[in-house]
Amino acid sequence: MTRYGKIDDLNFFEDSNKDNEMDNIKDYIEEHIMGRDRETFFKRYNAAHRRCPECGSTHNTQTLVAKVLDLENKDSYRDTNNAICVDCGWNGIVHDLTNE
Numbered sequence: 001m002t003r004y005g006k007i008d009d010l011n012f013f014e015d016s017n018k019d020n021e022m023d024n025i026k027d028y029i030e031e032h033i034m035g036r037d038r039e040t041f042f043k044r045y046n047a048a049h050r051r052c053p054e055c056g057s058t059h060n061t062q063t064l065v066a067k068v069l070d071l072e073n074k075d076s077y078r079d080t081n082n083a084i085c086v087d088c089g090w091n092g093i094v095h096d097l098t099n100e
Ligand SMILES: [Zn+2]
Pocket: 052, 053, 054, 055, 056, 057, 085, 086, 087, 088, 089, 090
């Protein structure tokens, strides 16, 4: 009975090693493949949505709630965090900020 117990324990450790390998692969893909994609997207998005549509100022305060990005459908992304222009008081959402 004790031997079966030990065999079960070994199987348990083998299984958990496999899980760790899968987790490592998943982490690698998320960081090096999806992560790069996300980073590039947000660089472009933030550059396109940084100026007040009323006065063109880049001085604004924003709430920082994380929004879900669907990598298969990036154009649908809308940052609905609240944005307030420090210079003219415009009040809207980050998505309505412009790049001009
Ligand atoms: Zn403004």
